[in-house]
Amino acid sequence: MIHLADIQAAAARIAPHIRRTPNIRADALAEPVTEANLSLKLECLQPTGSFKARGATNKLLTTPKEELAGGVVTASGGNHGLATARAAKLAGVPATIFVPKSITPAKVDKLKRWGATVEIIGDIWNETNLHALAFAKENGAAYFHPFADPAVIAGQGTTALELLDELPDVDTVLVAIGGGGLISGMGVAIKALKPSVRIIGIEPVGSPTLKASLDAGRVVRLPTITSRVATMSCAETDQGVFELVRDHVDEIVLVSDEDMLEASRWLWFEMGIAADLSGAAAIAALRAKVLTFPAGHTVGALVCGAGPDALV
Structure with a gap:
């Protein structure tokens, strides 16, 4: 689906429009979560608050302008929707963002402040996405898939280029998983540049999308989603994403929603970082001794x- 060259091209393309986020050592802690040397790549400091700005911006810059004339649309648990709304603003076109009922009120408010029209429908992303696809077809809007688009995956993969540059001695990289676009792109970049690095994904116990598929050896649809973390709840991934994860990711572990909430509180207390639950997933796996x-x-x-999330 994508190769290292696609990610390197995306990095050059999106550089004027995103931030190179800091990588900081997690030390001087009251409650350490690991004996290892732990560094945090703060993608929460990207425009709109997540790594999704990378993929949505790359998608925007590789989409012909005539295809953007009808505006853009997506379905999202929140973060990709925010990034798509910002991309639409850069292009000067309207954005319509379909979100599931489990989205946090803070994300809805933020979407509206970015100028997006927000449609709340469906219990999980896969249901919500059907309405976004129908809207795109009926209105001629450009559809920005949150994780299965090669341009989006390549954009997300640029995170890994920065991380390897900032932390050249890294042994293991921990990545939260929703649909799988981020870990796919990062996996391609990391295994091409430093194949010895282990890549471990983290999913919610209540939405083990990629783990269930890897265990089965094929893409499977989860019969139920019980996680309340909208940004990490996806009943079924994409075949191309599944193949990238299968070929580049070493392990996937599961954490509970409560583990992620407590980890977000840890990040606020220890580091002064306001992370959503997906942003705290890696710390959750360490605090819970899953890893x-x-x-x-x-x-x-x-x-x-x-x-x-840690403040309420």
Whole structure:
């Protein structure tokens, strides 16, 4: 679906429109979560508050202008919707964002402040997405898929280029998974440039989309979604994404919604970082001892999304 060259081209293309986010050492802690050397890649500081700005911007810049004339539309748990709304603003066209009922009120408010029309419909992303696709067809809007579009995946993969540059001695990278676009793009880049690095994905117990598919050896649709984390709830991934994850990701582990909430509180208390639950997923896996690493091991963890979850 994509290769390293696609990610490198995306990095050059989107550079004027995104931020190079900081990578900081998680030290001087009251409650350490690992014996390893832990660094946090703060994608929560991207425009709109997540790594999704990378993929949506790359999609925008690779879409012919005539296809954007009818506006843009997507279905999202929140973060990709925000990034798409910003992309539409850059292009000067309207954005319509379909979101599931589980979206947080803070994300809805933020979407509206970016000028998007917000349609709340469906219990999970897969249901919501059907309405976004119908809207695109009926209104001639450009559809921005949140995780299965090669341009989006390549854009998300640019995160890995920065991380490897900032943390060249990294041994393991921890990445939250929703539909799988971020870990797919990062996996392609990391395994091409430093194949010894282990890539571990984190999914909610209540939405083990990629883990269930990998365990089955094929894409499966989850019969139910019980996670309340809208940005990580997806009943079924894409075949191309599944193949990229299968070929580049070493392991996937599961954490509970409560683990992620407590991890977001840890990030606020220890680091002053306001992360949403997906942004706290990597820390959740460490705090809950789902993953353990020895002293001297270097771990790069993505704080992939911002939100006030720890503050309420």
